[in-house]
Amino acid sequence: MRDTMKKIGSLLVAVAIATTGASASEVVPATPGEPGAEGGLAILTKKALCVPLEGPQVVNNAVVLIRDGKIEAVGPKSKTEIPAGYAVFDAGENWVMPGMVDLHCHVAGTFDLNDMVYLTNPGIRASTAVVPEYGALKRGVAGGVTSVLFIPGSGTNVGGQGVLVKTALPTYEEMEIKNPGSMKLAQAGNPERFMFGVGRSFMNYNTRNTFRRGVAYAKRWEAYERGEGERPEKDIQFEVFRSLMADEIRVSTHTQIYQVVNMTIRMIAKEMGVPVFIDHGTFDGWRAGDIAYEAGVNAILGPRNIDVPTASFINWSGSNPERIQGVAAGYQQMGHKMIGFNTDSPVIPQEELQLQAGIGMRYGFDDTNLEAVRGLTIIPATTARIHKRVGSLEPGKDADVLIITGHPADPRSSVETVFIEGQKVYDPAVQRRRW
Amino acid sequence: MIRFQARFVLALVALALSPSLPAFGAAPLIDDEEAAAEEEEKEPKDRYLVVLGADIHTGNGEVLRDGRLLAKNGKIVAIGYDDFEVPGLDYDREVPADERGYELEILDASNVPNGRVYPGMVAFSSSGLLGGGGDYRDSIDMFNRNMLLGLAAGITTTGQTSSTAKLKRYVPGNFSRDYDFDGVVIGGKTLSTVSWGTAASKRSAREKLAGAAAYLRTYRQWQVDVKKDKELKEPSKSGVDSTMLAVLRGEIFARFSADYQDDLSGIARVAMEFGFRPVITGCREGWVVADELGRAGAMAVLTPRTRRSKDEQLVAEGGSSIENAAILHSHGVQVAIIPGSRGIDLGGIAGRDIMHLPIEVGFAIRGGLPDDAGLASVTTVPARLLGVGHRVGTLEVGKDCDLIVTDGDLLHYQTFVQYTVVDGDLVYDKQDELYFAHIRPRDDSLLAPLVPFDPAEVPIEEEGDDEGEDSEEGDDEDE
Numbered sequence: 001m002r003d004t005m006k007k008i009g010s011l012l013v014a015v016a017i018a019t020t021g022a023s024a025s026e027v028v029p030a031t032p033g034e035p036g037a038e039g040g041l042a043i044l045t046k047k048a049l050c051v052p053l054e055g056p057q058v059v060n061n062a063v064v065l066i067r068d069g070k071i072e073a074v075g076p077k078s079k080t081e082i083p084a085g086y087a088v089f090d091a092g093e094n095w096v097m098p099g100m101v102d103l104h105c106h107v108a109g110t111f112d113l114n115d116m117v118y119l120t121n122p123g124i125r126a127s128t129a130v131v132p133e134y135g136a137l138k139r140g141v142a143g144g145v146t147s148v149l150f151i152p153g154s155g156t157n158v159g160g161q162g163v164l165v166k167t168a169l170p171t172y173e174e175m176e177i178k179n180p181g182s183m184k185l186a187q188a189g190n191p192e193r194f195m196f197g198v199g200r201s202f203m204n205y206n207t208r209n210t211f212r213r214g215v216a217y218a219k220r221w222e223a224y225e226r227g228e229g230e231r232p233e234k235d236i237q238f239e240v241f242r243s244l245m246a247d248e249i250r251v252s253t254h255t256q257i258y259q260v261v262n263m264t265i266r267m268i269a270k271e272m273g274v275p276v277f278i279d280h281g282t283f284d285g286w287r288a289g290d291i292a293y294e295a296g297v298n299a300i301l302g303p304r305n306i307d308v309p310t311a312s313f314i315n316w317s318g319s320n321p322e323r324i325q326g327v328a329a330g331y332q333q334m335g336h337k338m339i340g341f342n343t344d345s346p347v348i349p350q351e352e353l354q355l356q357a358g359i360g361m362r363y364g365f366d367d368t369n370l371e372a373v374r375g376l377t378i379i380p381a382t383t384a385r386i387h388k389r390v391g392s393l394e395p396g397k398d399a400d401v402l403i404i405t406g407h408p409a410d411p412r413s414s415v416e417t418v419f420i421e422g423q424k425v426y427d428p429a430v431q432r433r434r435w
Numbered sequence: 436m437i438r439f440q441a442r443f444v445l446a447l448v449a450l451a452l453s454p455s456l457p458a459f460g461a462a463p464l465i466d467d468e469e470a471a472a473e474e475e476e477k478e479p480k481d482r483y484l485v486v487l488g489a490d491i492h493t494g495n496g497e498v499l500r501d502g503r504l505l506a507k508n509g510k511i512v513a514i515g516y517d518d519f520e521v522p523g524l525d526y527d528r529e530v531p532a533d534e535r536g537y538e539l540e541i542l543d544a545s546n547v548p549n550g551r552v553y554p555g556m557v558a559f560s561s562s563g564l565l566g567g568g569g570d571y572r573d574s575i576d577m578f579n580r581n582m583l584l585g586l587a588a589g590i591t592t593t594g595q596t597s598s599t600a601k602l603k604r605y606v607p608g609n610f611s612r613d614y615d616f617d618g619v620v621i622g623g624k625t626l627s628t629v630s631w632g633t634a635a636s637k638r639s640a641r642e643k644l645a646g647a648a649a650y651l652r653t654y655r656q657w658q659v660d661v662k663k664d665k666e667l668k669e670p671s672k673s674g675v676d677s678t679m680l681a682v683l684r685g686e687i688f689a690r691f692s693a694d695y696q697d698d699l700s701g702i703a704r705v706a707m708e709f710g711f712r713p714v715i716t717g718c719r720e721g722w723v724v725a726d727e728l729g730r731a732g733a734m735a736v737l738t739p740r741t742r743r744s745k746d747e748q749l750v751a752e753g754g755s756s757i758e759n760a761a762i763l764h765s766h767g768v769q770v771a772i773i774p775g776s777r778g779i780d781l782g783g784i785a786g787r788d789i790m791h792l793p794i795e796v797g798f799a800i801r802g803g804l805p806d807d808a809g810l811a812s813v814t815t816v817p818a819r820l821l822g823v824g825h826r827v828g829t830l831e832v833g834k835d836c837d838l839i840v841t842d843g844d845l846l847h848y849q850t851f852v853q854y855t856v857v858d859g860d861l862v863y864d865k866q867d868e869l870y871f872a873h874i875r876p877r878d879d880s881l882l883a884p885l886v887p888f889d890p891a892e893v894p895i896e897e898e899g900d901d902e903g904e905d906s907e908e909g910d911d912e913d914e
Contacts, residue, residue: 135744282783304783309870322869329874348784349742355794358848359786364874410848411797435757 039085040067041422043401049097049370049408050074050393051378057370064096066399069421074393091403094416097373098392099146099400100408101380102353103182103252103300104279104342106153107136108165108175114153115160119194119203120210123237124160126150127179130172136350141168141426142434143351144408144415146400147177147381147390154186154254156194157207161240162252164386166400168418168425177386178249183240185276186254187263204263211272214241244274248385251276252300261285261292269295277383279342283307286330293336298383301327302342305359326363332371333364339371340379351435357409372409479612481537482508483521484859486552488545489840494554494814494829496807504552506836509618509858514830542861544840546879547853553810553845554830555591555837555855559736559771559817561789562778564593565600571619577605581779586855586863587871588790589845591837592818592827597624599821601837604862618858621835625822626690626714627678631698643676644709647683650675682711688734688820694719694743696753703731714820719743722762723752729766734820736771737763739799740787760812761803770804771820772796772812793846800846809846842875853877 048062063080065072073080082088106113109131115124130150140148146167152159164181166174185207188200198206217238222245223229243249253276255264261281265288268276276297278285282304292299307325331339341356343349348356357365357372365372381391389398399422406413415435418426426434484506491502491514505513505521513519521539544550558564564585567574576582582602585593592601599622605614630636653670661667672680681687691702694717706713707730715721718735721728728735737760745754756762760770774795780788787795796809804812818828826835836859843850851871855863866872866880876882 139742306783306785308781308783323873324870326874349740352740352786355786355848358794362849363785411794412800412846412848414801432752433756433758 039083039087040065040072042066042082042086042088043091043096043403044077044088045091045096045403046093047095048074048393049095049373051098051370051374052392052394053378053382053387057374062096064393064401066401066419066422069399069423071393071395071397071399071401073395091416094403094405095407096393097402097404097408098377098397099390099402099418099420100144100353100376101147101340101384101386101391102140102145102343102345102350103149103277103340103380103384104302104344105137105140105148105150105350107134107140107345107350108148108150108163108167109134111153113151113160114155116155116194119156119191119198119206120158121152121156121160122158122183122210122214122240124152125163125180126152126160127163127172127176130163130165130175132170132172132175133168136346137167139434140345140350140353141418141420142415142428143349143353144402144404144418145350145353146402146418146420147386148345148350149181149252149384151182151184151252154184154190157186157191157203158210159184159186164384166420168420169423177389178384180240180243180249181384181386182249182252183244184254185251185264185268188260189256190254204267208267208272211268211274214238215245215272215274218242218245241274247275249275250383250385252279253277254280256280256282256285256304258284258287261288265292265295265297269297280304280344281331282327284325284330286325286327286334289331289334289336292331293334293338298338298340298379299331299336300340300342300380300383301331301360302356303344303348305356306363324363326360326365328357328360328375329364329366332366338379338383339365340375340383341372342380352411354408354413355411358411361409367409373407376408480535481522482859483537483539484542484836484856484861485519485521485539486542486544486838486840486856488543489547489550489552491552491830492554492810492845493831494810495831502552504830504836504838506856506859509836509860511830511832511834511836514832540861542840542854542856544854546877547840547842548877549843550853551841551843551845552830553589553839553841554814554828555839555857556589556792556813557817557821557823557828558585558590558593558777558789558792558813559773559820560595560777561585561590561593564590564602564779564789565595565619571595571598571600572616575600575603575616575619577603577614583863583868584779584790584870586857587852587865587868588792589839589841589852589855590789590792591839591855591857592621592821592823594817594821598622599625599823601857602862603857606860606862615858621826622821622823624687625820626688627682629678629682629689629691631691631693631702637701640679641705643679644683644705646675647679648709650680651683683709685711688712688714690714690716692716696720696723696751700724700727703727703733706731706733717741718763719755719759720753721768722756722759725762725766725768728763728768732767734769734771734816735760735763736773736817736820738773738775739795739802739804740775757798757802759802760799760808761805764804764808769816769819770799770808770812771816772799772809793850794848796846797848806846851875 043064045062048059051057059076061077063077064074109129113126113129148167149162149164151162161180162182162184163179164177169175191203218241220232221242224231251268251274253264255261255278268274278297278299281299281301284307305327307327309322328339343353357376361367361372378391381387390400399419401419402415403417404413404415486504491499505519563581565571566576566579582604585602598620600620603619629640657670682689691713693699693715699721702713712732714734716736718737719741721735739760741755743755764770772795774789776788779790792813800809815828818824827837838856839852840854841850841852853865866877872882
């Protein structure tokens, strides 16, 4: 209840600022006695990379107002009054941007989440393996990663449910953004090792079988909730499909190579009608970029970031005999506009998410409209359906904010301070620098 | 490039020429065809390379905006803004290439946006760039793909197990002479590994050093005494460790592989006690004891992205730090940087191998290393450690003409090498090779995007000195 009140309170503030041109006297004061009533935080910066899904992406000479763990307002200094009682943090020449979001993380806890019970295990939950303040994740925080999708491995076709968590809060309950946060599907290139070995035809048969039953299960519940039919029996194997069919979460798909990416789009998105995104999408998967975008299948790319000449490496993708093709650039050139980056941490260490965007740009990904910054923030947030809480600097969203010395795709740009929900969780000025 | 766009470029050089540089006075002038033919049989023609149209970063801290560089037979003979004289070049008439008594190539980098010339990078160590093994004069594979990719990355020299070699690629058509096998290896063994892992190995190293130091004291005394008594016998080297003797005589570097601070402190102490400069590879906790290493004149070869948590059983600081290179540098330790993966990695995960050496340096800069020290960490410092600092690592008169032309700051993550020159020969042109040509292609490339034709926007051409067909049309200048 109090949370709701707070939310309404900050929304009111945001609205007040937006509608009145924000002079100090018009800002709704905090109710005395509430946490944070003494005021919020105002961050001054040369450049705020706000990166909302739509609209202007950058505010120069900006003020970011934070209160009660939420972003209250973002605007140019000249037009944004800092309410009385707010602490002021001047970021100087540094930039401010939303915390980064990685949708392929295996380091939010121990790696005991790749149980290969059946060939499809939609009931297994990664949330049970989360370890707050896990070492590898702490370094990730220092690399600016504030939200992750912690997912099972790709040892089976459906490894289980991912969980969306904040990276630097002390308990699981505080970390959790959404559970289940996704369902992990692996279509090829790992599940083959299940039991005595399975091939693509059986894997696709079995995946279809699981998805058909899951979708049917979700539809029975939908019908029941509309008041049609009897209450179905609860089946923990298929509960996750109810969240999927409501597009509250999506299928994250270990898919790569043109043929398999096509299979993801055709089988999961088109045939089953289940919301899905490409996770990996590498080798020559980029060749399917146009049909993926057309089908509303976002592309979250990594940890491989280039498609290399195959002649002397592995010939199974069969494309690209001679050039070194940037994976992200490939999707972009095919017209895809919802491209994000992942690390598959620890394959790429969690703290190097920003380099994934940098390598993308090096190999031809166009960042003219901050596509690379968006690919680290709002695109993955939208893809995982947590864009109402994280992924951009917009009033009402969680105050997951980074102070960074320059463009986040540049490995030389150092993350100087990290806020998660308004709390300063990393500050190398007062604690040992981690990255 | 080079491709000698004869008229235009020659005119340009001709304009730049003046008869002022005495260095060329002695170069042979070939007057008639017969003599030229004779000369050709005797010895190869002199080979000139002019680099112009870009900012020259010498690697010593100087930057020559739109400077020029002239190389002769693979060595740099002039850098600056002065006009270069190429002997025998007749400015009054266009001399056909086959009538010239020399070869001239002009690398006009003005087609490279934000073009910069840097010294070719020196990899302290690498694997698989030369194709062969053992003696690279015999085994180098000059057609090797990884060598091409190394050159594309801007690396022109690399340390090998016991030698230092150049990435000398064979480019058909570029050479009118035989492949220079003897030019491949430019340095021998300069580092001798000293085992420093266990208490026993440390004791052994110390004993050998003490023995060598004692011998040197005796030897020096003998040097004095022998002047009085010619019969005096030179002290015996029996029992003296020859490697440590070479280390103390400054003939070879003692190379330690060490990461932990107590090991590093020990190296610093032994180096100061016996008076030599240690080379430390790894050096993960160097930042904790940087002052000791600095005082000992240590030199470090490290990977900025090394990760290791602090040992929680120790009270003292420890573990890896992204600031390692920066802290060591600020304490006077010379830092060379190598990536975690020494070969060319075509597994699909880019950014961690020798092909992305500048990105590894970028992480040291993230930790606070100044840009100039970052450049030095892949040029002068490794060149010094490999004993080839007098030949490569900077662009200076007298040094080898190993250089790269980039499309921006070498240490920026998007920068590509456009041209690579080794020993005065162009061995890599991004637009001529398959791998990266399609990424931000140069305007002069066939891959460059077509610009839609808009007659209203066609600029009026201003003709240069060379006669063009439409020269009359561009005459809107005031007379």
